[in-house]
Amino acid sequence: MFYQNKVVWITGASSGIGEALVYELARQKAIIVISSNQQEELDRVKQNCDKLQAECYIQFLDVTNPAKINIATTEIITKYGKIDVLINNAGISQRALVVETPVDIDRKIMEINYFGSVMITKAVLPYMIKQQSGYIAVTSSISGKFGFPLRSAYSAAKHALHGFFETLRSEVYHHNIKVLIAFPGRVQTNISLHALTKDGTPHGKMDEGQNTGITAEKCARQYLRAIEKDKKEILIGSTELLMVYIHKIFPRLFYKLARKIKPT
Numbered sequence: 001m002f003y004q005n006k007v008v009w010i011t012g013a014s015s016g017i018g019e020a021l022v023y024e025l026a027r028q029k030a031i032i033v034i035s036s037n038q039q040e041e042l043d044r045v046k047q048n049c050d051k052l053q054a055e056c057y058i059q060f061l062d063v064t065n066p067a068k069i070n071i072a073t074t075e076i077i078t079k080y081g082k083i084d085v086l087i088n089n090a091g092i093s094q095r096a097l098v099v100e101t102p103v104d105i106d107r108k109i110m111e112i113n114y115f116g117s118v119m120i121t122k123a124v125l126p127y128m129i130k131q132q133s134g135y136i137a138v139t140s141s142i143s144g145k146f147g148f149p150l151r152s153a154y155s156a157a158k159h160a161l162h163g164f165f166e167t168l169r170s171e172v173y174h175h176n177i178k179v180l181i182a183f184p185g186r187v188q189t190n191i192s193l194h195a196l197t198k199d200g201t202p203h204g205k206m207d208e209g210q211n212t213g214i215t216a217e218k219c220a221r222q223y224l225r226a227i228e229k230d231k232k233e234i235l236i237g238s239t240e241l242l243m244v245y246i247h248k249i250f251p252r253l254f255y256k257l258a259r260k261i262k263p264t
């Protein structure tokens with residue numbers, strides 16, 4: 001089994017896609033380091049891992065805190081001596097029009113979704129270079145392929161990840177470090193509940209599209225297989241992925257469809 005005894009660090013591991021990745025890795029006998037900024041939820045995930053008899057180590061971490069990121073990285077290296085796989089998955093979505101969104105909200109989304117992944121990757125990278133091996137993955141979104149109404153900062157952050165991680169891929173090739181960018185479409189998680197509105201409060205609603213997406217478990221299996229197969233990119237989802245091709249091949253149709261999205 002590819003992941004057996006590999007040390008895999010997952011951010012955003014307390015919910016949704018990240019949590020599903022944890023359990024799939026537990027089944028595949030990986031050593032899993034789980035991070036998020038809710039201790040109780042991490043305790044719950046660890047208890048489930050214990051039931052699966054998997055090694056699971058909690059690193060409570062807000063991905064916007066650079067000092068804590070460095071401490072967490074050192075602690076993982078001290079405990080296990082290596083980090084084989086880093087999955088930058090923590091993220092927050094958005095439901096607000098550009099015209100009504102104060103720039104603080106744009107910055108907050110960029111801090112979590114872009115700089116969080118950048119900072120953790122920079123902390124881990126020297127160890128992977130020393131090891132001359134490693135896998136780094138990041139969870140983008142199909143909103144990282146095109147802009148979409150109500151998600152201006154979210155889409156911008158996901159596009160920024162693409163530029164950063166694509167560059168990284170070329171730079172670390174000679175160190176035997178592989179980089180995957182995952183582009184999920186709609187996955188059944190709580191992401192729309194936590195999405196930030198114009199005043200920074202949570203959207204608090206399960207969007208219909210979200211609810212009809214693929215399961216987080218299916219997403220996690222495809223995600224992990226893509227890392228294992230050293231894919232550079234993977235689109236994960238169902239019919240909504242057609243939008244990626246429509247945007248590329250029939251842009252006028254894409255904008256016609258996108259215009260129909262109404263603020264909720």
Ligand SMILES: NC(=O)c1ccc[n+]([C@@H]2O[C@H](COP(=O)([O-])OP(=O)(O)OC[C@H]3O[C@@H](n4cnc5c(N)ncnc54)[C@H](OP(=O)(O)O)[C@@H]3O)[C@@H](O)[C@H]2O)c1
Nearest residue numbers: 012014015016017036037038062063090091141187189191
């Ligand atoms: N669900 C989808 O349809 C979909 C589609 C495309 C892309 N994605 C991406 O998939 C990733 C996971 O999202 P999800 O759908 O699984 O949503 P989710 O269930 O809301 O999970 C988000 C995770 O990110 C963590 N997180 C948020 N802010 C954080 C911070 N400042 N520091 C540390 N952890 C933080 C959350 O931890 P706490 O709960 O502890 O705050 C939670 O564990 C995100 O990057 C998202 O953009 C999701």
